[in-house]
Amino acid sequence: MNEITSKTNEHFKRWSDLSSSRGIKKHNEFILMGEKLIEEFLKNPNFKVKAEIIHEDLRSVTPTSAAAKFGRIPVFKLPKGLFNELDVVGTHYNLLVLEPKAIENLPEGHTAEGLELICPLGDPGNLGALARSALAFKVSKLLLTDESCSPYHPKAIKASAGALLKLPLYKIGKLTDYVTGNERIWALDMKGENVANFKWPKNLQLVIGEEGPGFSGTKGLQRLSVPTQGVESLNATVAASIALFTYANSTK
CATH class of the missing domain: 3.30.1330.30 (Ribosomal protein L30/S12)
Structure with a gap:
């Protein structure tokens, strides 16, 4: 001792x-x-x-x-x-x-396998809550950008209920460098196709916007949304959880 x-x-x-x-x-x-x-x-x-x-x-x-x-x-x-x-x-x-385990870079030329979630979330509580939903709803990988907080932050691990210790994690560099002009990536935004009506492909990458700026000025992304009434928008992790639920149920 x-x-x-x-x-x-x-x-x-x-x-x-x-x-x-x-x-x-x-x-x-x-x-x-x-x-x-x-x-x-x-x-x-x-x-x-x-x-x-x-x-x-x-x-x-x-x-x-x-x-x-x-x-x-x-x-x-x-x-x-x-x-x-x-x-x-x-x-x-x-x-x-x-x-911690070393987080590898996503290989060059990688194509999506299942639903891969791009997470530029700097708030540990948000990243942890999102990881918890990701594990619950069949996400195959979390892709962390340079803007993301550490997945080993104690508040992130607590909010994830340990999911961050179980999900495959990869690094992809700066968010704008990875997603700009990439038409294979779908973005969860305030405006876009309703996730409830979207015909989810089995394999895709979905990017979640950080609170506030979202994807303003980012070109080339296909967009999905969770329509709301009475409020302008939902918390990013809440909206993402709804989207992940619809994906999991559409690909049973």
Whole structure:
């Protein structure tokens, strides 16, 4: 058992950085938070566990887990005050420091296989909520742009209910560079063909617009919409979930 009592500790300073996408990229680590997510993960660990973090009222859960078969997992005990600074989503449960998997670039000349969702979402809560719907409604891949937040952001993983740890993830660079003039890509926008009437092909790429700017000025995209009454538009992840539901039901 390793005890940390000071904010100046190198481990603590590094872990404090893991509440941001920049810190996750810099240190190549992320923190898994949430009792249910951790219990599920430890039954079938598919990421390297680098450390477990607890406070004085918590007991270590890793020594008897399936993750322990890969080697001893260092356990660090912190005072509650320091622990709570790392527990940014307020789980009050053990924290696991994991090593993220490298996200590969989508291969050149790739053609869609099933529904592939392009996600330029910078808000972790939005990306996580979208990933949860993506897993529920048969999305085959999440394609992350340079504008997207880290899929390993703790708030994204929590909002996804762990879906971001299960879906295939790929990088595609800047959104405008990838989608402009690409007539094979459909965009979910405020104006376009009603998703309820759309004859969904089995294989396609669908891009979700970030809140606010959407796809203004982007040419060449075919557009789909979720018509509304009484409000101008829906939250991007809500509209996307409706679209994904219609796709899943049309391709049964």
